Amino acid sequence: MSRDVPIHSWPGSYYINNEKRWESGTLSLSRTMVCFLSGLSKNCLVSFRLSCIIEIKMESSSFIFSTLTVLEEGNVKHWFGSLKPNRVVVYNVLEHFWRERLLSPTSETQGAECQISKGRELINLVTGAQRRLEDTGRVLSHQGEQFDCMMQGLEKIDSDLGVADKLLSELESPPWWPFGKFPWKAQQEAKAEDAARAAAVLSAGKGSSRNKLIISIPAVVSRGGDSDLKPGCLLVLVSSLEVRDTNCQLLHKFERNEIDEIRVCTPYEITVRQRFIGKPDICYRFLSAKMPEALSVLEMQYKKKVEFTSEYTTFKATPCSSVCGKEGTHWRQGLRQTGRETELPLEVPAGELSKLQVQVLQPSVSQAEAQELKQMLLQLKNLALEAETELERQDEVLDVLTDSTDRSTMQIGKHTSRMKRLL
Template sequence: ARRCLHYAGAEGERRRERLWVTSGFSQRQKRPGPWRRQTQEQMSRDICIHAWPCTYYLEPERRWVAGQLSLTLPSLRFMTDSTGEILVSFPLSSIVEIKKETSHFIFSSITILEKGHAKHWFSSLRPSRNVVFSIIEHFWRELLLSQPGAVADVSGPRTRGKELTGLMAGSQKRLEDTARVLHHQGQQLDSVMRGLDKMESDLEVADRLLTELESPAWWPFSSKLWKTPPETKPREGVPVTSCEPFGKERILIKIPAIISHRTESHVKPGRLTVLVSGLEIHDSSSLLMHRFEREDVDDIKVYSPYEISIRQRFIGKPDMSYRLISAKMPEVIPILEVQFSKKMELLEDALVLRSTRTSSPAEKSCSVWHAASGLMGRTLHHEPPIVDQEGTALHLQTSLPALSEADTQELTQILRRMKGLALEAESELERQDEALDGVAAAVDRATLTIDKHNRRMKKLT
């Protein structure tokens, strides 16, 4: 017993020593210095599209440094794991060339050549070199393609009228896409109403059959019950349209994307096409990889404004899932929210981005509308700037340059088209509300009729 107590005391002392050593090490490891907090706050200002563990070749010291390569929309950064210091940070617009190379003829690497002949080496990339290269090259190319007039912009700065015109043109495009989706939704409601009308006519035939079965055999007028049912006329307010799916294959938007299927270690460039009836994913050779029908999509997860995943569940076999990264994904997500509102799931990064917005989209569009109207009004009538209660002119309005006549006319046309689209969308929504009320009433009538027919059939049996 004395030996057991001695052994237990020694073992407990060793455990306390190990616990003290590990806790001290973890405390030293977790305590960030002020410089580390500063660099992390600085990186949090930009949205991180993707990050990969890798090593960077530090040329002055001739050694490889382990860290993390982060891709944001304006720049590419490398932060070390040991100190948290940002060793390299340069904008994507300054990149001249991106290549796949090997260091010492063994290790696969990615080299990035900057303006000024500065060359950066990145190796030990995870999950693979091809994945990192494809994503960085995609965003770099899209940045270059989105700035066709970059050389012209250097010589002459972009005017306030051009910026406002571009903003309003983008809003008009979103409104047109929403109107197309509403039109297709109205066609689906009309098809539902036609199906309910046909169901009512079938229930009338069933009522005649049950009446004949319930009548006695000697009843001489049973043959009169067999009449050809009259043709069902569509209800008032429901337009008569063909049963063909007109407009289902209409393309809403088409964007280039980096596609991964089930695993993130293998990616390939391709294209995402949003149709009225569903989604299509093509590879770089325009070959169809998969088509998601609208009703087959089970969930769409939004990881960030530039990355989503689309999944279709199956029973007895693996799910069909694709993950897509694109620089133009912010243009697609609002359309997907309209088409798949109940199937969209915003994850943490997307929710943080949404919470940082100062106002809702409706408030932003309203403010844009009023700002455009006010700018055009001051330009046309040459009104003085608004003065606050203390008599000082508002700095924002005095600093804005006057719009040219061409910009004013273009903005006026865009606003008129947007107003027409908004009125059409409002009338379509009102018509769909009435159609939904009609569908609900027809479903209630059909349910009552079916219950009544079931009771009559039970009496016959």
């Protein structure tokens, strides 16, 4: 039985074919396993890996009882009934994690199933770091675009302040001024049209940058409770979070400033809440096998609003169990002990190498893995240099924004004093 912390559990019953009876208990889904625990004896009646599932269906038992069936390799069929809140919810969650497991055979769940080499472990670590750095680069790029929009807005403010300065100069001029006011009105109308055109371009640029997609993941979505978990997707945009169904129809959109809380229950489950006064909160729950990919982006965008629960801490502290886990642990401990107690000679006569000594002499990282690691580290270096360049550019933009803001504040103060004198 897997020792993994369950991602989700449902009360129900399991049909024991040998005894021709139903046993009540709990159906649990973990990172790599599906198991059913008896409610009376607390023993595991059945457990199997997600990778061994061939088919998941909703059927009827004796044409009366609604059940969920799981077909395992070897043509072994498991029957689950009386599932709460209902079998459709259980089917949606199991089918989602099973499908994502099949579509992502190189994910961390596969790494939990068997022992992998040190080189492959290093490659997985570097791959995760590269993915996080790419997400950070995308967020930095969108942040830079927002800074550029702010610069355009300040330039428009400077232009408007220049027009206001000229208008105030006209108003401050004496009544005997010989020039007429018709040219001034024409000039004012032309500048107003230019300002309106620039504002339209600026708003269009802001809208396109605000609606840019950072990451999209398939998920099982529910509004509120557990009884309406349905397949859909979660879209993380620059300025919002979008909830969509399987047909990409928008279910709800959380603006960035409207989100009050993002609660992380497990690495695969989060809830997003928007609070109101005088009416019910809007709360959506998301279950996804690809949630760890979106969590890295959400942590950067909503640092003060992300809350990790105690279940998340327990989940992260529990290592993935595997069939060969104990054997691999005992083998590695024996290998270390053997390495400490015996020293391999530098020259060993042919035919006298034991299997254990041959395994000790084999390199932990192959040449191909070392070459792959080298290429990935070079990509990481390039990504880090690009991020550093973007950060330096944004620092310069921030300095310009600060100077422009101070200058605009001084000009607004001067114009306010001039208008008070005119009044």
